[in-house]
Amino acid sequence: MASLFALVDCNSFYASCERVFRPDLQSRPVVVLSNNDGCIIARSAEAKALGIPMGAPYFKHRNMLRRNGVAVFSSNYALYGDLSARVMNVLGRFSPRMEVYSIDEAFLELSGMPGGAERHARRLRATVLRWTGIPVSVGLGSTRTLAKIANRFAKQQERCRGVFDLDNSLRPELVLNSMPVRDIWGIGRRHARRLEAHGVHTALDFRNMDRNWVKRRMGVTGLHTLLELRGISCFGWERNPGMRKSILSSRSFGRPVECFAQMREAVACHAERVAEKLRRQGSVASGVTVFVETNRFAPGLPQYANSGFAAVHPATLHTPTVLGAALSLLERLFREGYQYKKCGVMLSGLEQEQGRWLSLLDPVPGDHCEQSRLMRAVDGINERWGRDTVRFAASGLERVWTMRQDMRSPRYTSAWAELPVVRAG
DNA sequence: TCTGGGGTCCTAGGACCC
DNA sequence: TCTGGGGTCCTAGGACCC
Numbered sequence: 089m090a091s092l093f094a095l096v097d098c099n100s101f102y103a104s105c106e107r108v109f110r111p112d113l114q115s116r117p118v119v120v121l122s123n124n125d126g127c128i129i130a131r132s133a134e135a136k137a138l139g140i141p142m143g144a145p146y147f148k149h150r151n152m153l154r155r156n157g158v159a160v161f162s163s164n165y166a167l168y169g170d171l172s173a174r175v176m177n178v179l180g181r182f183s184p185r186m187e188v189y190s191i192d193e194a195f196l197e198l199s200g201m202p203g204g205a206e207r208h209a210r211r212l213r214a215t216v217l218r219w220t221g222i223p224v225s226v227g228l229g230s231t232r233t234l235a236k237i238a239n240r241f242a243k244q245q246e247r248c249r250g251v252f253d254l255d256n257s258l259r260p261e262l263v264l265n266s267m268p269v270r271d272i273w274g275i276g277r278r279h280a281r282r283l284e285a286h287g288v289h290t291a292l293d294f295r296n297m298d299r300n301w302v303k304r305r306m307g308v309t310g311l312h313t314l315l316e317l318r319g320i321s322c323f324g325w326e327r328n329p330g331m332r333k334s335i336l337s338s339r340s341f342g343r344p345v346e347c348f349a350q351m352r353e354a355v356a357c358h359a360e361r362v363a364e365k366l367r368r369q370g371s372v373a374s375g376v377t378v379f380v381e382t383n384r385f386a387p388g389l390p391q392y393a394n395s396g397f398a399a400v401h402p403a404t405l406h407t408p409t410v411l412g413a414a415l416s417l418l419e420r421l422f423r424e425g426y427q428y429k430k431c432g433v434m435l436s437g438l439e440q441e442q443g444r445w446l447s448l449l450d451p452v453p454g455d456h457c458e459q460s461r462l463m464r465a466v467d468g469i470n471e472r473w474g475r476d477t478v479r480f481a482a483s484g485l486e487r488v489w490t491m492r493q494d495m496r497s498p499r500y501t502s503a504w505a506e507l508p509v510v511r512a513g
Numbered sequence: 514t515c516t517g518g519g520g521t522c523c524t525a526g527g528a529c530c531c
Numbered sequence: 532t533c534t535g536g537g538g539t540c541c542t543a544g545g546a547c548c549c
Contacts, residue, residue, distance in 0.1 A: 122517035147515040190549045
């Protein structure tokens, strides 16, 4: 049987999370800021209606937000991650096949549902709202790209009440014609501009384009998008991602960093974090990259950005090994006399820890086992007693460079000290 | 004073091989 | 005047996603 894809997408996810434990915010506009309180990265419907753009720098809009009584939050990933897991858990009950696509989206296979896919989707939507407090929209289509379009339509059209089935629509052309080409999944700003200059303005225009032109100008990715709009599925279930191929930890500093000692702490901190993430997905890494950069939004100041790569052999999951590689890279990269804004550590060349490739020249596997056991013990303690209970001295105690987060809500669901309190009477 | 932090895939071009 | 043809691997950079 042909696939029927459902894309389930949480409405204004971060803003909705903030509302779950704050019913008083139900009809107030809400925005959530990126790390360091830099940009606006989530807006409730009311905030969108005020014309607040996605990704706008917070400091440029602060007064306007205050004037309009907008509730502003620093991002609280502990809360969003936990609520996301709850939503995904509920979704899993509604289909034998599901792929979590991002923190707030999942694809589900909904072909052959008794009573029809749309009814099933409406039940799903009501259940997620009742059990988690998060409103979602559902789009149905015969390909992922069409499901994305259906989802967008469901959000835009009040009369859809959160669910739209493009596959069962009487006039799918009308829907495609109402969708600007820049809103198609897989067509970004660059390609959208070129297409518009070429007289292609809607998803319908794009669907009717010459496939050779598209292939030539937009590569196979563009061609796949075109075919998906025509109902030919190019992104099926088999390419199910699962394991990451690279892992990054990076942050902007709360204030500029100039001295090597502080930069060293920050890099060490990212090295620890990134090795932790690596172990969580059961991998080992054979490459470490470190990068540093100054503030590119301050062109008046001296600019410097650089990165360095080191191969690690044999592939490792051992924090001290990653840490050592990262710190010696930093010594080569660091230059005095700059105000640094950001740094990060990336791991690449990832393989599964189990069944990885071994060489005759490698040190005895016993080393690896011992390191692996040690790191698991450390991870176990930190999981149980909280992040950084056991940590490496190199990552510092003071950490004056950490980000600003002045308006974070409590971690209602993941920290004992911050549970919501219910008062009687 | 203040502009996020993750990821993926594809392509072109160079080095190298037979 | 003429200067093969095919392949692999790697890397940097572009484009896209949330």
